[in-house]
Amino acid sequence: MTTEQVLPVTALIDDVIAWLPQAPVVLEAPPGAGKSTALPLALLQANIYGQRRILLLQPRRLAAISIAHYLAEQLGQQVGDDVGYHIRGAAKFHANTKLLILTEGMFTQYIQRDPELADVGLVIFDEFHERNLASDLGLAMALDAISLRSDLGLLIMSATLPAQQIANWLGHCKVLTSSGRQHPVEVSYHPPSAAQTWLQAMPGVIRQAMQKAQQGVLVFVPGQREINALMAQFNHLEDWQVSALHRNVPQAEQRALFTAKADSKKRLVFATNIAETSVTIPHIDVVVDSGRERQAQFYPQHGITRLVTRRITKASATQRAGRAGRLGPGACLRVWSQNDDHGLRDYQVPELETADLTSFLLECRKWGAEPQQMMFLTPPQSAHLRAAHTLLTELTICQPSGALTSQGRDISQYPTEPRLARMLNAVAHESTATKATAAWLMAQIEQGAASEHFPQPLAHLSPAAKQRFQFWCRQLSVTTATIQPELAASLLLWAFPDRVAQRRGQSDRYLLSYGGGATIHRADTRPRWPWLLAVDLMLSETQADAIIGAALPLSEADLEHPALNIEQRTEVRWQGPQQRLQAVNVTALGAIRLREAPLSNAISAAQRLQALSQYVTEQMSAAGLAWFKLNEQAKQWLARYQLYLDCVRPEGWPSLATDELADTLSEWAEPYWLHIDNLRDLQQWNVVEALQGRLSYAQQQSLAQACPTHVVAPSGRSVAIDYCAQQPTIAIKLQEMFGEPVSPTICHGKVILTIDLLSPAGRLLQRTGDLASFWDNAYEHVKKEMRGRYPKHPWPDDPRQAQATHKTKRHLA
Structure with a gap:
């Protein structure tokens, strides 16, 4: 019997087998229970699904690879035999692999290709409490698949999210609860002093942890920047093996962290929350927790996702502390005050509420449904969905109705985000050099193209970026990689048509075609081009404008690119001392006005009334009826009328609510504006006369009697x-x-x-x-x-x- 077979979750294996697939099973199992290893291995060895495969979904590539290697070792096999894995850019499995461990994003591709999952007997969602976009979407699709195949098993596993909450949402469901296997962990608090930031306090706490450790120390910080800063202070230690663990560490190095044998040196590992769940880093008995993590927050008004440093949740704090007690008694040093525990959220905010939903919405529509028609534990954020629909429409991937265009169906087949997929689709039938240039750009953007030196020569790319370049060359059937940098702007315009920017005068500031503002940082040495394409935009907490990262200069000839929607429109504006209405012909790229010419044609009555209504609506949203120059008699009438509404509460009387008045201007105000043609007269207009006109004679008498x-x-x-x-x-x-x-x-x-x-x-x-x-x-x-x-x-x-x-x-x- 292996060590995993005596883990707590083994007591529930018979129950899991008995309930699947007649009902979905939700398993609540704390860290150390063996849900990610012992349970899948037992289900594999039970051979209850015959030739059908078990899919074990993991939120992170590192966990998928590590678990696959571990389980294969338990069977005395090589990875790729009975147990395999499939992650972005790497796969080890064959047609007869029985247990396939894959990332949640790969599962979305699997089920899109085969909505019935014909060769799958069981889908296991591990670490569902992390509430990633891909996990919520994958589960919604799997629930749709179950409606087509009643024999498809579904197992949802969570370490911290209460299982009953998921079960109540699913309805017909079986809940199982396992105990954990956790050695005692001594938790202590080490808040920064008043003169320190948390990052400045970290080195001192880490040194205390090193004195406690018998085997090694795992340090949790938000991101790579903090890891590099702290590692620089500890790299010189001869008796310690200092390592980093984050998403940009090569997979071979990540794997080495989880397979290292004990030696004379203690371990000091600096990690992001990638080390929080699923897999155990060996030889760790002390954890230092900064209490912070990096989270993506989407800002729909800019279409930008910004990484924000935030406090972790209580569930994450529990998970991190548990890393010190997986293999024996341990200690956790928290770099915050114990009183701060009360301010931590219980659970992670689902990405459906915070993330960019463009890829998510495209996957839903490719699936054949709108998000509202699918089952989600948490509804997607409506403002983010609207921004996603707008972008997919602008990219001509979707029609305004939401249906995929013929081009959109082709674009949806590429395993990348919609913007970049549109560029790849545009070069599908171009020359080899054009395709190679697209692959070169793809590799840099996927790895984070925030550099002012973008795009970089192929020889200067990181090993990970070069690997992605080769991947996209294979996808585009490119055998000889001849890159033409001069094509970069024309190719990227397919992906970022809304990111064309025009310089504002002689400043560092730009107006983007989607309507937002952006700036080149004053320390940036790049020229201030009259026109540019902003490939990467960042948001700062200290200014409203976005900061331009990776960008390319554009010529005016580039503005004729077929991806750009140059439109002619007639605008009516208020001009002159009295602000009279003037018609102007505008040639524009989104919010950027390229050319303007006044029109001599007279403004029609309908245009004038529409312009007056639009202007009044804008003014009333800020000032209400007070925008009009009300005399004392008008002010008194409005106050009388509002008092009557508040006290008597008559039924069917017109409201004075600003939004209702603005929505009905055409009914009560426009008939009085037939002879108004400038803003000065509009502001002097007696608004009360129109409001009184909304009342019947009987209503006016009732008002006069009561007030x-x-x-x-x-x-x-x-x-x-x-x-x-x-x-x-x-x-x-x-x-x-x-x-x-x-x-x-x-x-x-x-x-x-x-x-x-x-x-x-x-x-x-x-x-x-x-x-x-x-x-x-x-x-x-x-x-x-x-x-x-x-x-x-x-x-x-x-x-x-x-x-x-x-x-x-x-x-x-």
Whole structure:
């Protein structure tokens, strides 16, 4: 019996076999349970699927390769026999391979080619809690396949995401829970001092960890930049084997980390979250966790994905700490305060909410469905879907309706993102040199072409980029690689038609054809070309404009490229001192205006009204009705009307909500604009006249009765109500309220008027919303103070019984 056979998950193997494929099985198994190794191996050896294959999906290429090698060793075989793998750019399996471990992205290609998965008996989604785009999409497709094949098994495994949550979403489902196999891990906290950043604190914490370690230290940091910075401080150590683990480390070196035998040197491994799950790095008993990771965040307004450094989740912190206890007791040193634990999210945010969904949407449509028609545990972000649809339409991959174009069907067959696939499709029937140039560009962009030296000569490319160049040469049937750099701009315009940029004057800033702004960093030594193609754009936290990375100069002749949509359109604008409407013929590339010429033709009434409505809508979105120059009478009417709506809540009355008014301008406002042809007159327009016109005679009478403009004071004088005050208010001399026991009301008694009680000279004596209380409490004090100052006016002892008047005592007599 092997070590894996006694892992906790082996106790559930019979249950898994019994339930599959009559229902999907969700297995919750913590780190160390053996779900990625012992369970697939047991299912393989049970031989319950006959000639049909088991697919084990992994989120990372490194995990797929490592697990395949490990399981093959357990069987005493070479990888590629009963156990094989298939990742991007590398595969080891044959037709009779029974257990195939592949990345989730490769599974999408498999199921697109064979929607029924005819030669597959079971699909296992491992590490589903990571919630990658490919895993969510692959699972949605697999659920569709099950509707075609009831004998297809589906096993979803998660280390931290609660299994019951997935089961509730799936409906008919079996939940199994395994214990983990975890040695005790001592967790301690080492927050940076007030004068340090977390990165500055890392070296000191790492040295503490090295003193604790009996075998090795695994250090988690967000990305390659931090790895390089820290490794530079520890590379000189003779007694330690210092290594890096991130996506750009060659696969052979990655593999060596997981197969290394114990030797006299301890291990110090700097890794991203690539080392968080699935596979165990041997000879590690101490973990240093920075508590940070790099996440992709898509910004639909720019069409740019930016890598953001963020705090990890509680689930990730648990996973990382567990790396120290996989093979024996260990320790985890966290570079944050224990109090910060409370601020960590429980689980990772699904990529469906944060990522660029262009490739995702294309895969859905290639599958034959819109995302809304498929099953997703988390709905895709709607704004990102809209941006994806816009780009796929601009690239002529999809029609505005969403259906794939004939060109789009060809483009969807290429194993890369839609932009680059469009370029490859454009060169499919071109010369060998053109294809080789496309492969050369592909290799650099896939490996991250942010350099100001883009594109680089083939000899200067990294080994990984050269490998991708050879891959694309094979895909394009290129045998002799003659590269023509002068073709680069014309080829890349097929992929980035929305990234044409025009320089703004003599500055470092550019206007992009999609409407966004971009800039070349002031330290960048490249020329400030009048026109350029921005292949790579980055976002900075300190400025609104994107920063231009890899780019190519363009000539004006390049603007005639067939991928670019140069359009002629007529625009109407407000020009001149009075801002009158002028028609202009515009030749434009998206947001970039290439040429303009005024049109002498008269503006039609429909164009004028449309322009007025568009302008008012824009102004009202920022200022509401206050954009119009309202006189005092208009302000009072609006306040009265809103008070009536709030208090009486009548049914069917027009709303004053800004968005509703803006949406219905053609109904209530445009009939009054027939003779308005400039913005000055528009702003002076009496908006209240139109708003009043929306009310029937009966409604106007109801408003006047409930919210009158004036009230009759006890003195018999009519007093205006100020509806623009914080509360409806009247200002009146105190003597005119004699004989009135309580405050007057409006809105059918629902609103009490505030009263500004004035002296005989018209100065404010008291503001009250409760006249009865004023008579009982404050009047006596006011009377004593005012009687000597205004002796000619009445100051009775009992104001409730006195005669209301605005006259002096002599006039009354």
